[in-house]
Amino acid sequence: MDFEIEIANYNFSSIFLKMNNDIFVRMISKKTKYAINALVYLAKRNGEGPIVISEIAEKEHIPRKFLESILLNLKKAGVLASKKGKGGGYYLLQNPEDINLADVMRLFDGPIAFLPCVTYKYYERCEECKDEETCGIRDVFYEVRNKTVELLKKANLAEIIKRERHLITDL
Amino acid sequence: MDFEIEIANYNFSSIFLKMNNDIFVRMISKKTKYAINALVYLAKRNGEGPIVISEIAEKEHIPRKFLESILLNLKKAGVLASKKGKGGGYYLLQNPEDINLADVMRLFDGPIAFLPCVTYKYYERCEECKDEETCGIRDVFYEVRNKTVELLKKANLAEIIKRERHLITDL
DNA sequence: GAATAGTCTACTAAATCTATAGACTTTATT
DNA sequence: AATAAAGTCTATAGATTTAGTAGACTATTC
Known part of the structure; x- marks a missing residue:
């Protein structure tokens, strides 16, 4: 790395x-x-x-x-x-395959998104926002949220252990 | 969306x-x-x-x-x-092209990474970590950090304004 | 019934976030 | 030179969260 x-x-x-x-x-x-x-x-x-x-x-x-x-x-x-x-x-x-980091993080820290207006289940409008529909900032953070959640959902317990094994092998 | x-x-x-x-x-x-x-x-x-x-x-x-x-x-x-x-x-x-969200976020909220051990400039070991080199969790969060920073760096002020215009056009 | 092991309630210290208040300094204009 | 405009700096404060700790209670096994 x-x-x-x-x-x-x-x-x-x-x-x-x-x-x-x-x-x-x-x-x-x-x-x-x-x-x-x-x-x-x-x-x-x-x-x-x-x-x-x-x-x-x-x-x-x-x-x-x-x-x-x-x-x-x-x-x-x-x-x-x-x-x-x-x-x-x-x-x-x-199963270890069914427990992923996205869900664990949500459980303890709440939504993964950086803004309340791009959360999946806990949508909330930004107070100071003028027009959500045309907000370029929201558009960026929506992209970031999606990618982040995608990566974190793939990261289930089995996957993490697999990666650990790979890292040990590569040492 | x-x-x-x-x-x-x-x-x-x-x-x-x-x-x-x-x-x-x-x-x-x-x-x-x-x-x-x-x-x-x-x-x-x-x-x-x-x-x-x-x-x-x-x-x-x-x-x-x-x-x-x-x-x-x-x-x-x-x-x-x-x-x-x-x-x-x-x-x-x-220039608007040179001011991006990654830098702004770092300035006010600190590192973008989810873990101190995968930050770019503010590396810190996780206290409870047993072996960083072979940590599968770190491996995942390293990936997430990289992708997030990549997307946030692309999002400069000019880009945000451009997106806004696109969103308005699409309405 | 004694030991083991999880459950539940309550509390706390320290830090952070989101401001607000007010005095001070610099600059432009008349 | 006076005045108004506008940024700068220091201090403070309430609300909330984090990361624990303490201790009594309950269920299970041997």
């Missing part, structure tokens, strides 16, 4: 205005990241029966109590199932 | 978990939206000399005082110039 492509025409002052504070603001939340990591972990051990929270927390470096609530959310969303008591834990309820 | 494509394999519970509060959390900030709208406005009137803040604020439905600080930021970034006193105002310092 390299980022050479972009160096060519980088015009702007490269300094973010918010240099003093945290600039990683619009990224996916830790909740989503933890969820994805936990799901990949469970996908790798799919079929082995329930896995306890503490194992996932430890192996994936996720705060245990925080992970609890995340897994609970995934259960409510129908992605995971759980078993209480000894020998209990969490396991996938769907 | 329609969203039919996606309906086919939408597996998850379609209800966001954070239904009670604002779900439009990860979208671009109002600051960025206002900045883009102001820039497009200035691009349309490029060559007419300085435009006063209040005119932009009024026409684009942006809170005046808020817009002030945004334009100041854009000036500091070298995108705009200003003139004080009577007959003053703001105007583009760069």
Whole structure:
């Protein structure tokens, strides 16, 4: 991986205005990241029966109590199932092929689009917008949303694990 | 524009978990939206000399005082110039072709990537990550970032205005 | 019935977003 | 020189979100 492509025409002052504070603001939340990591972990051990929270927390470096609530959310969303008591834990309820990053991100962080007027299920007009029908900005962000969702939908748990294997092989 | 494509394999519970509060959390900030709208406005009137803040604020439905600080930021970034006193105002310092959405978004909202480990200039390791080199999740988000930046870089002010004209024609 | 393991409710500290208020500086015009 | 126009700078604040933590409760297995 390299980022050479972009160096060519980088015009702007490269300094973010918010240099003093945290600039990683619009990224996916830790909740989503933890969820994805936990799901990949469970996908790798799919079929082995329930896995306890503490194992996932430890192996994936996720705060245990925080992970609890995340897994609970995934259960409510129908992605995971759980078993209480000894020998209990969490396991996938769907096939690894059917759980993709677009859905996980939406579950925890809401719509993937950059603007409310180009979301799939949560459409909302931009307050300041003069005419949505002819908005060139919207047109761009609509394109970006579509491409992003397309790539994230392809990225299911099985695919992520496959990529991991490829990356290891290429080392 | 329609969203039919996606309906086919939408597996998850379609209800966001954070239904009670604002779900439009990860979208671009109002600051960025206002900045883009102001820039497009200035691009349309490029060559007419300085435009006063209040005119932009009024026409684009942006809170005046808020817009002030945004334009100041854009000036500091070298995108705009200003003139004080009577007959003053703001105007583009760069060609409309050279001001693109990727740069504007970065300026106000920080990196475009979904993960700190795939940013172009603000790389940071994910704390919880076990091995970045073989991370399938990173691989996916790297792809998404590249495609997104590609589309957003193409979207310069001239392009946005061109799209607007096309959309009007198609009505 | 004891140990294991998930469930639920409540709380908190820190940060960010979206502004608003007001004093100050520079410039053009009369 | 005075005045009005217009951008600049500093400070503040309410609302919301994020990333947790604490602790009591419930169900299951041995």
